[in-house]
Amino acid sequence: MKVEGSVALVTGGASGLGLATATRLARGGAKVVIADLPGSPGEQVAADLGCRFAPADVTDPEQVTSALDAAAGLGPLRALVHCAGRGGTVRVVDREGAPGSLEDYTRIVTTNLIGSYNVIRLAAARMSATEPVDGERGVCVLTASVAAYEGQIGQVAYASSKAGVVGMTLVAARDLSRRLIRVCSIAPGVFDTPMLGRLPEEVRASLGAAVPHPSRLGDPADYAALAEHIIANPMLNGETIRLDGAIRMAPR
Numbered sequence: 001m002k003v004e005g006s007v008a009l010v011t012g013g014a015s016g017l018g019l020a021t022a023t024r025l026a027r028g029g030a031k032v033v034i035a036d037l038p039g040s041p042g043e044q045v046a047a048d049l050g051c052r053f054a055p056a057d058v059t060d061p062e063q064v065t066s067a068l069d070a071a072a073g074l075g076p077l078r079a080l081v082h083c084a085g086r087g088g089t090v091r092v093v094d095r096e097g098a099p100g101s102l103e104d105y106t107r108i109v110t111t112n113l114i115g116s117y118n119v120i121r122l123a124a125a126r127m128s129a130t131e132p133v134d135g136e137r138g139v140c141v142l143t144a145s146v147a148a149y150e151g152q153i154g155q156v157a158y159a160s161s162k163a164g165v166v167g168m169t170l171v172a173a174r175d176l177s178r179r180l181i182r183v184c185s186i187a188p189g190v191f192d193t194p195m196l197g198r199l200p201e202e203v204r205a206s207l208g209a210a211v212p213h214p215s216r217l218g219d220p221a222d223y224a225a226l227a228e229h230i231i232a233n234p235m236l237n238g239e240t241i242r243l244d245g246a247i248r249m250a251p252r
Contacts, residue, residue, distance in 0.1 A: 010083065014045050028228060112161030
């Protein structure tokens with residue numbers, strides 16, 4: 001799928017991985033719609049990039065539909081890069097010996113996993129109604145995490161949600177193959193995003209040093225480059241690609 005001239009929806013596009021992806025795709029000639037929460041700086045980001053902003057909670061079908069309508073105003077939707085998500089600490093049993101929070105677990109899984117399904121089902125339905133270009137109708141890129149494989153203590157909700165995205169990827173690719181739509185996921189390691197930005201600098205430095213090579217935190221631009229390549233490479237389908245510098249997370 002050619003990036004230049006294609007219409008792309010990037011969720012979570014006001015910051016972090018989504019912002020880097022929206023920036024790269026826009027500079028590559030794509031017509032980009034940024035979807036992010038109403039309180040995000042999405043309006044200003046879109047203005048700076050020459051894109052459109054659509055306020056949307058990814059778990060809300062009506063808001064996601066509105067974002068897709070905004071994309072339809074630019075032409076047939078060809079690419080989805082779904083970066084919206086949230087973190088949070090949940091244990092099975094907390095430090096005081098009480099059961100872990102079901103409410104927090106539900107919130108994280110709802111945003112990261114249910115939100116991913118909500119976005120891909122609605123976006124893929126739009127793509128399936130378009131005419132094929134060079135043998136395909138569209139590409140969906142989801143965001144998993146290395147936590148899906150090596151979740152750390154306190155990540156039971158986050159790891160569960162991202163493992164669900166990994167499990168969804170191949171099934172969605174098979175499901176959508178007859179509609180000529182590809183699906184891949186990216187599983188980032190430790191990246192320099194707002195989620196990590198809340199940590200003390202010494203902790204961030206330690207995380208970067210733990211990456212075998214390159215020994216640094218991932219740059220959102222690294223993610224954006226891979227997302228663009230997935231869109232462009234017609235043989236990438238049904239795969240979750242680790243983007244982690246060969247790190248394997250320890251229990252804590």
